[in-house]
Amino acid sequence: MNARPNSWHSTTSRLILIYGSLFVVWGAVLVGVIQWETTSYLNKVIDQMLQQRMHYIASTEPSRLATTVDNAAAIDPHGIMSVGLFDKDHQPVAGNIDHLPTSLLRDGQVHLLRHGLPRPDRDAERVRARGLATTLPNGDILVIAKDISTIDGIGAIIRRALLWGISLTIIPGLLGGFLLRRGPERRIRELQEATDPIRQGDLSKRLPVSRRGDELDQLAGIVNTMLGEIERLMNEVKGVSDNIAHDLRTPLTRLRARLYRTQQQLEGEPEAALVDSCIVDIDEVLTRFRALLRVSELEDRHRAACFDNVDVGQVLRQVHEFYAPVAEDRGQAFDLDIQPLQPVRADAHLLFEALANLVGNAIKFTPAGGKVSLRASMDKRGPRVDVIDSGPGIPSGERDAVTRRFYRGDNSRTTGGTGLGLSIVSAIVRLHGYALDIGETGSNGARLTVYCYALGPDDKVGTCLTRSVPEVTPAIV
Amino acid sequence: MSQVLVIEDDETTAREIVAELSAHGMHAEWVANGRDGLAHATQRDYDLITLDRMLPGMDGIDVVAELRRAGRDTPVLMISALSDVDERVRGLRAGGDDYLTKPFAPDEMAARAEVLLRRRQPQAAVVQRLRVADLELDLVSHVAYRGGQPLTLLPTEYRLLEFLMRNSGQVLTRTMIFETVWGFHFDPGTNVIDVHIARLRRKIDGAGQPALIHTVRGTGYMIAAANETAPVVS
Numbered sequence: 103m104n105a106r107p108n109s110w111h112s113t114t115s116r117l118i119l120i121y122g123s124l125f126v127v128w129g130a131v132l133v134g135v136i137q138w139e140t141t142s143y144l145n146k147v148i149d150q151m152l153q154q155r156m157h158y159i160a161s162t163e164p165s166r167l168a169t170t171v172d173n174a175a176a177i178d179p180h181g182i183m184s185v186g187l188f189d190k191d192h193q194p195v196a197g198n199i200d201h202l203p204t205s206l207l208r209d210g211q212v213h214l215l216r217h218g219l220p221r222p223d224r225d226a227e228r229v230r231a232r233g234l235a236t237t238l239p240n241g242d243i244l245v246i247a248k249d250i251s252t253i254d255g256i257g258a259i260i261r262r263a264l265l266w267g268i269s270l271t272i273i274p275g276l277l278g279g280f281l282l283r284r285g286p287e288r289r290i291r292e293l294q295e296a297t298d299p300i301r302q303g304d305l306s307k308r309l310p311v312s313r314r315g316d317e318l319d320q321l322a323g324i325v326n327t328m329l330g331e332i333e334r335l336m337n338e339v340k341g342v343s344d345n346i347a348h349d350l351r352t353p354l355t356r357l358r359a360r361l362y363r364t365q366q367q368l369e370g371e372p373e374a375a376l377v378d379s380c381i382v383d384i385d386e387v388l389t390r391f392r393a394l395l396r397v398s399e400l401e402d403r404h405r406a407a408c409f410d411n412v413d414v415g416q417v418l419r420q421v422h423e424f425y426a427p428v429a430e431d432r433g434q435a436f437d438l439d440i441q442p443l444q445p446v447r448a449d450a451h452l453l454f455e456a457l458a459n460l461v462g463n464a465i466k467f468t469p470a471g472g473k474v475s476l477r478a479s480m481d482k483r484g485p486r487v488d489v490i491d492s493g494p495g496i497p498s499g500e501r502d503a504v505t506r507r508f509y510r511g512d513n514s515r516t517t518g519g520t521g522l523g524l525s526i527v528s529a530i531v532r533l534h535g536y537a538l539d540i541g542e543t544g545s546n547g548a549r550l551t552v553y554c555y556a557l558g559p560d561d562k563v564g565t566c567l568t569r570s571v572p573e574v575t576p577a578i579v
Numbered sequence: 580m581s582q583v584l585v586i587e588d589d590e591t592t593a594r595e596i597v598a599e600l601s602a603h604g605m606h607a608e609w610v611a612n613g614r615d616g617l618a619h620a621t622q623r624d625y626d627l628i629t630l631d632r633m634l635p636g637m638d639g640i641d642v643v644a645e646l647r648r649a650g651r652d653t654p655v656l657m658i659s660a661l662s663d664v665d666e667r668v669r670g671l672r673a674g675g676d677d678y679l680t681k682p683f684a685p686d687e688m689a690a691r692a693e694v695l696l697r698r699r700q701p702q703a704a705v706v707q708r709l710r711v712a713d714l715e716l717d718l719v720s721h722v723a724y725r726g727g728q729p730l731t732l733l734p735t736e737y738r739l740l741e742f743l744m745r746n747s748g749q750v751l752t753r754t755m756i757f758e759t760v761w762g763f764h765f766d767p768g769t770n771v772i773d774v775h776i777a778r779l780r781r782k783i784d785g786a787g788q789p790a791l792i793h794t795v796r797g798t799g800y801m802i803a804a805a806n807e808t809a810p811v812v813s
Contacts, residue, residue, distance in 0.1 A: 355595070355681070355683065356591060356595060358685070362684070381797045425771065428771055455765045
């Protein structure tokens with residue numbers, strides 16, 4: 103009945119995700135700083151190298167400058183360090199730079215070349231480069247640039263190192279987190295399973311507590327203390343009515359016996375009628391006491407000694423056969439519709455008792471000439487039984503209350519009965535782990551449904567009358 | 580006069596049982612605990628034993644189980660405050676013949692006692708036909724006749740008539756009828772049994788025919804001719 107917790111909503115999972123995210127962000131920032139520092143340092147080194155090379159070439163005698171530039175270019179066939187000499191009209195004079203980079207300021211400072219430089223050894227593929235240009239005294243322009251794709255490569259190496267580092271940290275972290283999460287999850291499941299019988303009404307059960315004494319154990323201990331107190335109070339409340347029934351049972355039985363003997367002695371006398379009516383009244387009281395004790399007995403019963411595979415259809419046929427003459431006497435149509443059903447684990451006697459109570463109520467509260475239907479069909483996980491009538495129905499405000507002992511709704515105050523029928527039904531339904539739901543038909547009649555299986559958390563029906571179903575059953579015309 | 584042993588620890592309840600059985604023409608003897616009860620039951624030949632389920636010294640279940648082990652087949656009516664089906668099954672499996680739940684009406688207890696006593700009477704080897712006045716029930720063909728004319732009965736009506744006729748002249752309570760004919764052990768709490776009896780009565784006691792099914796005020800029903808108290812077995 104409990105929803106299984108979503109693994110990814112667990113505290114451990116959230117902590118792992120938060121910690122993992124922080125780790126990734128921190129790793130990225132750390133690597134970013136390292137990469138930025140490394141790149142800055144290498145750029146500085148390159149800048150100094152370029153400055154020194156510029157200073158060396160620019161200080162060459164003008165008559166030998168073109169030769170020096172060509173020699174410098176010749177010793178670097180890959181174009182890693184490019185040198186170019188251009189005349190006033192920006193035409194190349196010497197070196198291995200074909201075009202004067204127009205965007206490069208001729209201020210003697212090293213700049214990043216906006217369009218890079220073509221690498222002769224890579225089919226003139228343009229690579230990122232830093233360079234500087236200066237205007238010589240004769241008006242020529244000397245340009246020196248250096249391919250800095252090596253620095254980018256180092257950055258890529260650092261980024262790859264980050265990815266590997268994160269992968270090698272995060273993956274074991276996630277695995278470890280998953281393994282760590284299993285322990286608390288298993289304990290949560292155990293706690294959840296332990297709550298099932300408690301939610302079914304067995305307040306004698308307690309949540310498991312381990313020896314660890316951790317937060318879960320402390321919480322379970324608090325809940326167990328609460329359960330103990332609730333059980334004590336419930337037993338006290340229930341005990342009051344049970345004790346009244348027990349204590350009054352013997353004197354009432356004696357009174358009944360004496361009245362019966364008086365009735366035998368007064369046979370034919372005028373006072374006999376008065377004694378008869380007294381016996382009827384006493385019998386009604388005894389019937390209510392028996393019903394009250396029956397409810398207590400069913401609520402206290404946790405054994406399933408008489409449980410067996412039961413054909414719900416067969417039980418329904420018996421209930422229908424039992425009540426058909428009563429409905430007929432009241433001029434009511436009483437139909438039976440049983441679809442193929444799978445057997446259920448149940449106590450056939452108790453199931454008959456519960457369904458007989460529901461049908462008896464339907465017939466009792468449906469006016470003469472009305473209709474009562476007894477239907478059974480396969481639901482999602484098992485058989486469902488619907489008892490539908492064309493009577494006044496049960497007002498939605500009373501649906502939670504009708505299973506309380508002695509509760510009488512507005513429509514039932516003037517009818518006979520113990521006021522305990524639905525309490526007995528509810529107790530039997532709970533004993534089986536089934537669910538009972540009260541709804542209405544399209545014509546405002548009552549629809550009482552017994553789901554012969556435990557409802558799941560997604561089933562949109564009330565369990566044991568906790569809420570009603572808004573769905574509308576076809577009206578009985 | 581039938582000899583009945585009442586094994587009951589509560590003196591007031593025992594007195595009521597003894598008084599009611601005496602009023603029905605039986606001689607009842609009271610024992611207040613299980614051990615003495617078992618001793619009496621094995622040493623003397625009683626026609627019936629009423630046995631409380633919860634007794635000091637020896638539980639009622641143990642008493643009846645010992646009694647059966649001793650080879651005594653005396654009918655035992657178990658009387659218990661435990662009405663749970665499991666308890667009833669335990670009592671009957673241990674050797675009880677019937678099970679009555681407290682609080683009980685004394686006439687209900689007496690009716691059950693009388694049915695058990697009747698069951699003990701020697702029967703013909705094979706009963707094929709029951710008769711009450713001009714009403715006959717053929718147990719082989721499952722056909723009922725009134726005045727020689729066949730009656731159309733539904734299966735439940737047949738079982739109901741058979742139970743009444745097997746105990747003709749004997750008062751049967753609504754609870755006894757419900758337990759025997761339908762096989763369930765709870766209080767239906769309505770007039771359903773009365774309705775079933777009324778339907779059977781309309782078929783059995785036709786217009787102009789003397790009534791055979793009688794209502795016993797405050798107790799239940801009985802089938803009997805005016806001059807007949809036991810079924811004729813043929």
